[in-house]
Amino acid sequence: MAKVMSLEDAISKFVQDGSTVLIGGTYMTDEPVAAAHEIIRQGKKDLTLVLGEAACMVGDLLIGAGCVKKIVSSLLGFMRLKPIAPRYRRAIERCDLEVWEAEQNHVHAALRAAAQGVPFMPTLSGVGCDYHKVNPDIKVLQDPFGDRTVNIVKAIEPDVTIVHTATSDDWGNAQHGGSLHYDILSCRAAKKVIVMTEQVVSYDHIRKNPDKTHVIGYNVAAVVEMPFGAYPSEGQACYRYDLDHYREYLRMAETDAGFEEYLDKYVRGKAHNDFLQLAAGTNKLLELQTGVH
């Protein structure tokens, strides 16, 4: 039952071709970027990629690299840097990507249903909208206790959820360094969880602040220690995001050729430490940590 393992082993064991994979974190924060790179390196295919919130870098990378068959997300963009993620946009406009078209609350509802073990979940969002016309997992239902309608959404239970945390014990009791994103729900909804953490700490260390233990080890299958694993996104309480690298990515990802060049330069055949060295280097990494702790 040893859960602590390498990223390579964790991805190889728990992400299969065709898996439904939920990636945690959110815009440029706690994005499990190292895990996305590893999924690309292992050439996983036909994934249903679920984004609790818009983990933009990992989402766009996985789509661009051809790992994703279907995307479940209400949004994919890089905030002010670029409201629409380039590979995502291109893939949809080329009809290369199946889209589970939804409002954010449809995604919540699908995950809440899975977390609660029920087959569907009602929500007010989407009533009067067009989502149910293009997404068979969203239906209009009349309230059986009244006459108004709601949207109901079919449960989505990820085979595996991958989150990035500041700390974790070796059993997968893990703590974020600030905001929770949708990571609690994302872990509760999943069959299995991979915790990618900046630092594996002792059980007693975690137990000092039980209020902060938002990922509970019961369904954690793998704990991967990976310093700067969220780079270039922010690793909360550990380091800031690196806007320069996001900008470089967005420049390169504008074109097919540029995106391939990006993968060759930073991902394919590169260990995570190579990526850190190439993209940031020691001085930059230290600078990103300054004043955060």
Place this chain on the structure above:
Amino acid sequence: MAKVMSLEDAISKFVQDGSTVLIGGTYMTDEPVAAAHEIIRQGKKDLTLVLGEAACMVGDLLIGAGCVKKIVSSLLGFMRLKPIAPRYRRAIERCDLEVWEAEQNHVHAALRAAAQGVPFMPTLSGVGCDYHKVNPDIKVLQDPFGDRTVNIVKAIEPDVTIVHTATSDDWGNAQHGGSLHYDILSCRAAKKVIVMTEQVVSYDHIRKNPDKTHVIGYNVAAVVEMPFGAYPSEGQACYRYDLDHYREYLRMAETDAGFEEYLDKYVRGKAHNDFLQLAAGTNKLLELQTGVH
């Protein structure tokens, strides 16, 4: 918008005859006992009393004192001291109390629906059981995405939820001293919240541990500072429960006359400090605090 007020004012303003009132806390822990006493003193009638979990002392007191028309709870008992609360049992066997018969998860489901603003909530609990035969707010529904059935439960939105916390700022951002019971859900489901707290502290004090702020002031209508407000139940991180007083209550509440005697001795015409002095006294109160902080 001053929210800090006396218990008398808070109950008088926000609990009306016929109100749906949710009482937080759980078995002998963080039971807002002082609030129940005040509701009895003000002679509130026809309440629908919702217990997120079995806040046994306040539930049994309010039922015994004739304040409650309908009880929404899956259970009312005093754990090992007495598995079934005496006034509750007596009232039901005399058909003096309307019972919203339910499993614990039906109660959650009703509150979750209210918290999410949807008219109903599905749950697997209750399938194959008899609850829906006696409770019109529970129905059997076939999953619109499949052929299995679930129970669905109509939303219950409390007019007011009353919780007991260790600390609160003057806006109602409040922190528990340990377990959360169902208090987060209970507050999220309510129209308004009364926070009864051991100590009103500064906003900056609360902000030191934002992970512990489980009651958020946005729908808090009243903040009542009431030291030992949960006595004889445990006030988490402040004092232990007083089993002696629970035992005295259970002895007296066995009979109608005994229960009336209890109310006369401890509740009617008594301020909360009188009750503390009569039921415990200084030495006992100090002893209950020992080693807790």
Place this chain on the structure above:
Amino acid sequence: MDTGTVNYTIAELMVCTFAREIPDYSVGGVPGVRSEVPLAAVGLAATMHAPNLVCLTMAPIFAAITKEQLVLTGFTSEYAREKGAVAIFEQEYMYDWLHKGVMQWFFGGAMQIDQYADTNVVCIGDWHKPKVRGPGGAGLSAAYYAHRCFIWVNEHSKRVFVEKVDFISAAGPRSKRLANGYVVRGEPMVVSPLAVMDIDPATERLRLKSVHPGVSTDEVLDNTGFDLIVPDHVPQTQPPTEQELNILRTEVDPKGILIHEEPLG
């Protein structure tokens, strides 16, 4: 009870019987009311053979307790309080884990239990005018969504083991199946003061699994209000070993809670 070698109480026998069924690395839970038997079983299992089990306890402190030896105290809560919780979370999440099928085992009690292992803690007699009011359904219907539901019953008589419960407050596998329920798990194991029972897969009815030392099959049948399935061979429930009793009495339950009627304030 005296089996010739070691003296033990029925409660201790029940505790040992359940404890042996709790696997290492399993995740399960214990309800909040009168749960000294289940808690002691969990503590004993954790000490004997399952140091990595995870037991979720209920009110008032709700917390995941992992990799900890449990010590029985007056209330469920104090498990967590004395040892310190590793996580504090919203209590309703535990029920979600049951519904989701995450929990390998969960304990449940009963005022009445019938031949299909439907149980009742709501009322005796007609619901509209009950003869006896029970504490209420609690979370026991959800408990049946654990992979195994450990049901402990403190009295083995025809008023407890009935043909049909007066109110189904927790539906056994057959009732869930007939209602076309979404998930059917919850294989019941029932331990009473006389015997251990489980479900016969073919008929979905309760069958005798073992009789406690000193109890005959006839004594069980005479005190059961329905036709209990009796296999050709009914073994004896394995009595507590000296080691189990020693651990139970000195490590898990040093205060002797199991033999007290009330908690030791």
Place this chain on the structure above:
Amino acid sequence: MDTGTVNYTIAELMVCTFAREIPDYSVGGVPGVRSEVPLAAVGLAATMHAPNLVCLTMAPIFAAITKEQLVLTGFTSEYAREKGAVAIFEQEYMYDWLHKGVMQWFFGGAMQIDQYADTNVVCIGDWHKPKVRGPGGAGLSAAYYAHRCFIWVNEHSKRVFVEKVDFISAAGPRSKRLANGYVVRGEPMVVSPLAVMDIDPATERLRLKSVHPGVSTDEVLDNTGFDLIVPDHVPQTQPPTEQELNILRTEVDPKGILIHEEPLG
């Protein structure tokens, strides 16, 4: 824009227009993407007249910020980060508050908006083969469950203000009513670079509320792809005051984020 006395940008005018509509003691929220205009409006309101407003910000730090003066930074998140959150909670709860009707106001953006204030951020053209793909529906349908929905649009043209949106990703009051929706709130207030619009209760269609300084009603109509309701008297949008601009530039947005295309890393 030069009105003779004070120079200001369109973004600053939009910020001031929204800020005046945010009451003290109100609870509202701002979405996570490109939300410099709403955030500045909230900051300005908090400084000018609404020190007790509560603004919920989105990703990455999600937190209730109360009784705090807000300072505009590169990303939404940094509001909370720089000042310190008073609460950290599960992000989906904010949407629950919208659905429950707790939020007095919420901001939303749009790629297209039509005469009934239905909005679209999903796609231009047929969904099955879009001409332009939008970022996706985000939480904007929920935003319409706030009592008021503040919609800011960065371009006033016939390709944005259309007769009928290509995909209803957020339903205005009329579409919710026609779908027999459970709750109808979400009174829209739309601010574009040319004008302010709201909903005419009788027809449920958008009407002109005011035109910005230097803009004529005809200019608005010429750039609107549907028959905007025009009242007899169309006032001018009140331009930013010197005090507003001063606070905005020195206290709320000292780094000049509003006039930068990209965040200041």
